[in-house]
Amino acid sequence: MAGIGFELKKIYRKEGIARAVAGGIYSSVVTIGPTVVVIVTLLFLYLALNMMKVSFMTRELLSSTILYVFIFSIILTAPFNAVFSRYLADKFYMDEYANILPSFYTGILILGILGTGISIPVMLSLYFRGGIDLPFILAAYVFWMSSVLLFFSVTYLHATKDYKIIAIFFLVGMLVVVLTALVFRFVLRADRIHSILYGMAAGFLTIAVLEFSYIKRYFRTVSQNYTECLWYLVHHGKIWLTQLLYMLGLYVHNFIFWTTQQRLTVAQTYHSHQSYDMASCLAMFTNISTMILFTVVAETRFHEAYQDYMESIIGGTYKAIQKNKKIMFRTLSQQIGQVFGMQLAITSVIFLVLLIFGPYIGFSGMIMEIYPVLAVSYLGIFLLYGNLVYLYYFDDTKGTLLSALAYFAGTVLGTLVSKNLPVAFYGMGAFFGMLCGFTASYFRIRYLEKNFEAHIFCHYKIIDTMKSSQKGRIVYQKQA
Template identity: 25%
Template sequence: MAGIGFELRHLLRKKTWFGLAQTYAYASVIGSGPWVFSIVGILLMGLLSASLVVPTSLITQFQTSVTYLVASSLIFTGLCQLAFTRFISDRLFEKREEMVLANLHGLLLLVLGSACMIAMVVCFTVLRGQGVLYRILMISGFGLLCGVWVLTVLLSGMQRYKAIAALFGGCYALIVLLSAGLRHFGLEGLLGSFVIGHFLLFAGMWTLVLQEFNPRQTLIAFDFLRPQWLYGSLIFTGLFYNLGIWADKLMFWFYENTSQVIIGGLRASLIYDIPVFLSYLSVIPGMAVFLVRIETDFVEYHSKFFNAVREGGTLEYIESMRDEMVYAVQTGLGEIAKIQSLAVLATFVAGPSLLRWLGISDLYLPLLKVQVIGAALQVGLMAVLNVFFYLDQRRIVLWLCLQLVVLNVLLTGVSLYLGAAFYGYGFALAMLLTMCTGLHLLNRELARLEYRTFMLQ
């Protein structure tokens, strides 16, 4: 994340309103990620298709198909994203940039190959009876999304923010426009536009990586699989984190009282999915603040602290940098809480009008409010986990993610048992309890940071 922090600090030094706006705009694009863009794109495609008299059933089938692609690809690539990020970070710290591109190609080969095989098995079982073109597009979409999630681990180290913003915005805008032109081909036309757009996004991201890391003689390498460079805790952390985020959605999809069959063996919960989609749009300002605060103030003092440790700084200076780190964390979390509270209040106020504009019943409003709170808590949890990653507390992060999975499953199960009035509370409470646990552990770790740094190495 050092590249992001460097660029954000450069923009903040302008000390102008335009520089501040640029800072938060870049942070919003990088921090929110492709998942928010995909939510906006899917919603716009649904609205545009409905206005062009495409059958509602086809729109529902398309949105359900894409939702499954996004969820499954995130969970699947969660196995490698964090571990590969750590591998790349360590190699860059060692000034061995020549290893980056070859190992990226090796990871892409493994991920895309296994993703296509898994998708083919699913298409011949869960989606048997569907058209050949539909199943081919689902296989292609799953593979491309997996590739996009893998490439994002390198984008954070690059400083081509204008190009990245233009790439994301342009590709998702193209998806929406293509859906209007291909709507006459029905479900395959809508899904085809999604696949084409993500192919261009994948190609563009790969091109940006090639420009940053020059290719060497070795085209493909699998050094990241060496035992000494493979962190098992990070493999399970990525898996548990994504499972924790999607556990309640999966349970609502496959609980008969809250879902229905949409296409093939794919089920969806229309009563739950729409508020979830809308709620994640509220995290954009919180994610921007998260990146600006954590990746500028905290990272700066974090670097000074550990540089002083390695280079023999005075104890007074080391303690001073530790205090500045703690203050930066407190300030950052406080600002995230403030901006997300405003986003929650804005959603509460504008929620009825937003639902009416989208042609959605006001009956969804209570669930939307709960989901917005849950999404806001998720931003706070992400900030806490990010600080733990900087402190290299992998075991704590693993246990927090495992706690999130267990709590989300248990509390969502309770909410399903209690009835519609309690839908969404399982996810929100799971996020709240996990974040509180994380804050307690973070306070403890920061208080004994010097001890851990000097005595436990």
């Protein structure tokens, strides 16, 4: 995220409304732009191909395939992305670029094996139990593996700091999706769901290939060390597990509702709870702007305060260290409150709009009964992610792991109870998990504030990060 911060600092260097708008647009494009482009493309295809003429279960087969591909590809890649991001940061800091491309190949190999292993039981179930034709299954597999490669590659694209290229690749990919779907439907006379799935497979494969080619061209210096990054997966296992628990926490309440009697089963393979899943989706997008707000505030003001503190440790006086520490934590507290306040206002407006106009666009009944609690829950869940990032700044992997574990465990236990409550309280499981995780992360930050010197000087070595001839020199290291 630091690279995003550098770009934002360039934008905000000059004050003014235009600069503020430009910064907001840039943050939006980087954080949620690709997601919005994909959603708009799918909506266009559903309308252009008149999917309402397709039977309900046939539509659900396509929708469930897309849903499962997106959810599980994100869950699979997110933990690896967190560790490989740490690996890339270290390689860039030490000016060691030769091992970056080999690590990319190793990551692709690992995820390729895991992705294929996960997909085989699903494909066999679709074919033998669901009676789904082989072309559909193969297209779904291409779509799945392309998504896995795509989401993993984004980490390396971020390392290049060329964020515009990500948006360009997604725009090109979505153009391929539309053209492929239209050709299969109106030229080759394929049915609607096959046409859309073929389009998604072709489009996401295009994005994955473009990303792969760009990364291969960018990191030209190559070694033969393909295993160094594996040490990071072992040594930074807490980071891997933290990200896994957080991502599972985002969806585990949905998974539990997929086991209830109200679930919908498609092709004897896919399970879903339509009302709860749609309410979750609405709640998530109601609060997605939290990520934009956090990106702006964390990567500008807090990053500067953090740098000032770390540089005062390297060569400053005790008074300077204490002063910069107070500024850093005051900035952190202000930004948590600032993001919460702004997002609360945004959430309230969207919530009110959906309550008034939701029934006119198909959001009514059970969906709108479940939605309010989930809307509040996701506000806290995204704020929890911000707290985890702050803890990562302080290299507190123990704190992030405990917070993520509290969030995941609270969500599981809460949802096991809330699924038996009245419909309006279905989302209380996610709400309880959010409270557990956010509370744990908040008090962990407060604990660090009171014991920061012990955390800094008793747990790891301090390295000169300033741009000087002494860069990389160990300034302090705990004695064994």
